[in-house]
Amino acid sequence: MTEHAYPDPWPAPTASRPLNATVTIPGSKSLSNRFLILAALGTKPVTLRGLLRSRDTELMMDALRTLGVHCETASNAETTVTVTPPADGHFHGSDTVYCGLAGTVMRFVPGLVLFADGPIRFDGDEQAYQRPMGPILDGLEQLGATIAYEGETGRLPFTITPPLHVHIDGLRRHVAIDSSSSSQFISGLLLIGSRLSGGLDLTHTGEHLPSMPHIRMTMHDVEAAGGHISMPEQGHWIVEPASLELPADVIVEPDLSNAAPFLEAAMIASGSVSIPNWPYITTQPGGLLPGILQHMGASITLDGTPFDEAMRQAQTQPHAYTHRSGTLTLTSNGTIHGLGDYDMSAAGEIAPSIAAAAALADTPSALHGIGHLRGHETNRLAALVTEIKRIGGKAEELSDGLTIEPVPRASLHAAVMESYADHRMATFAAMIGLAVPGIEIRNIATTRKTIPDFPGMWADMLAQR
Numbered sequence: 001m002t003e004h005a006y007p008d009p010w011p012a013p014t015a016s017r018p019l020n021a022t023v024t025i026p027g028s029k030s031l032s033n034r035f036l037i038l039a040a041l042g043t044k045p046v047t048l049r050g051l052l053r054s055r056d057t058e059l060m061m062d063a064l065r066t067l068g069v070h071c072e073t074a075s076n077a078e079t080t081v082t083v084t085p086p087a088d089g090h091f092h093g094s095d096t097v098y099c100g101l102a103g104t105v106m107r108f109v110p111g112l113v114l115f116a117d118g119p120i121r122f123d124g125d126e127q128a129y130q131r132p133m134g135p136i137l138d139g140l141e142q143l144g145a146t147i148a149y150e151g152e153t154g155r156l157p158f159t160i161t162p163p164l165h166v167h168i169d170g171l172r173r174h175v176a177i178d179s180s181s182s183s184q185f186i187s188g189l190l191l192i193g194s195r196l197s198g199g200l201d202l203t204h205t206g207e208h209l210p211s212m213p214h215i216r217m218t219m220h221d222v223e224a225a226g227g228h229i230s231m232p233e234q235g236h237w238i239v240e241p242a243s244l245e246l247p248a249d250v251i252v253e254p255d256l257s258n259a260a261p262f263l264e265a266a267m268i269a270s271g272s273v274s275i276p277n278w279p280y281i282t283t284q285p286g287g288l289l290p291g292i293l294q295h296m297g298a299s300i301t302l303d304g305t306p307f308d309e310a311m312r313q314a315q316t317q318p319h320a321y322t323h324r325s326g327t328l329t330l331t332s333n334g335t336i337h338g339l340g341d342y343d344m345s346a347a348g349e350i351a352p353s354i355a356a357a358a359a360l361a362d363t364p365s366a367l368h369g370i371g372h373l374r375g376h377e378t379n380r381l382a383a384l385v386t387e388i389k390r391i392g393g394k395a396e397e398l399s400d401g402l403t404i405e406p407v408p409r410a411s412l413h414a415a416v417m418e419s420y421a422d423h424r425m426a427t428f429a430a431m432i433g434l435a436v437p438g439i440e441i442r443n444i445a446t447t448r449k450t451i452p453d454f455p456g457m458w459a460d461m462l463a464q465r
């Protein structure tokens with residue numbers, strides 16, 4: 001992975017004319033890290049094409065290597081990686097997995113320890129010590145693992161010791177956890193449930209469950225590996241026992257959530273931005289983005305067909321459209337409308353990008369159902385409110401989200417904006433910088449969490465005519 005050096009703080013470019021750009025978005029973080037885990041749980045090599053190569057996927061591959069999995073990059077393409085599970089079918093214990101700040105690493109890798117031949121220690125960035133971990137560890141304890149915490153209970157760092165004997169009695173294991181602070185706890189258990197001799201009966205005990213599309217993505221990807229997960233009712237899953245084996249070749253979709261800053265750039269600066277390889281049918285929550293942005297005043301087409309019509313066609317003939325992708329184009333005259341009261345619980349990870357457009361909109365937005373963003377890379381609700389106020393905007397925290405009130409663009413002013421080691425706060429600030437001269441952003445390099453070279457892509461988008 002090539003590393004680029006950028007000044008700190010980084011001067012965010014303003015858009016001096018309407019955009020007319022095509023931007024190719026790298027692979028999906030969520031799909032890449034699920035496929036890496038599922039490939040590791042199989043028995044044969046799997047080649048992943050279009051894999052995201054950024055901090056979160058490097059951390060995942062390093063974690064798997066620690067467990068004895070081979071991850072080898074093709075000599076002709078950095079985004080092609082072949083994953084070979086350990087020959088003896090057991091993960092290797094007695095080492096440390098470093099999670100960085102990656103939710104998918106800290107919540108998906110612990111489940112693999114059940115099938116390891118020794119204890120594994122998990123550590124991460126200091127900021128990761130603030131992220132909730134309790135529910136997944138609670139679930140693994142219910143499956144016979146032992147957890148030793150080094151600091152606060154329910155937080156990194158800790159060591160997981162697998163059960164002495166993984167049960168072979170064929171009885172279905174029952175696990176109940178409260179996953180209201182992150183869907184990743186449910187996903188982490190669904191990913192390994194097929195490997196338990198009698199499968200898994202998993203219940204969510206809390207009131208809210210965010211990011212349902214990410215849970216459906218997990219169910220879908222486990223099915224793609226030959227497993228079977230049903231959801232007989234909301235908050236209850238049955239994972240049948242199965243040997244998991246992804247197809248020998250898997251193609252990773254572009255990260256649709258990471259398309260958000262680029263698409264919204266055409267709303268902020270006016271003009272158009274096109275994203276090639278946009279899947280007609282996807283499990284990614286970023287698939288909801290075009291609908292949200294249309295609501296905010298953008299016009300969107302997929303392969304030249306109005307987006308809603310393209311979706312109607314894809315839904316009426318799903319077989320013809322599975323694995324089909326096209327070019328998504330957003331066009332805008334630069335007028336952005338607020339969202340009013342809007343439930344963002346399905347797609348919390350795009351809330352910071354939506355908040356940037358909302359801060360430049362002509363009517364208010366109240367984003368609800370995202371209280372759990374307080375446990376993301378940083379407390380995103382507090383961070384968004386602080387940064388919007390820092391540039392002269394109006395925003396307030398709600399118990400389950402935030403409100404953003406319109407102010408005239410001309411009253412927004414230059415500032416050095418913080419990124420809080422959070423890739424989405426950094427891209428949020430870059431979006432503001434398109435409209436507000438003099439924005440500088442601390443630690444733009446933090447965008448490497450899920451985009452290998454965000455500043456380079458941003459500059460390239462602005463330079464296209």
Ligand SMILES: O=C(O)C1=C[C@@H](OP(=O)(O)O)[C@@H](O)[C@H](O)C1
Binds near residue numbers: 104210
């Ligand atoms: O499973 C996944 O790949 C993810 C699930 C979501 O987590 P939360 O449910 O914690 O928001 C999302 O925000 C995160 O970026 C990725």
Ligand SMILES: C=C(OP(=O)(O)O)C(=O)O
Binds near residue numbers: 424
């Ligand atoms: C919440 C996010 O990441 P993570 O996978 O670390 O939870 C995110 O990317 O917005």
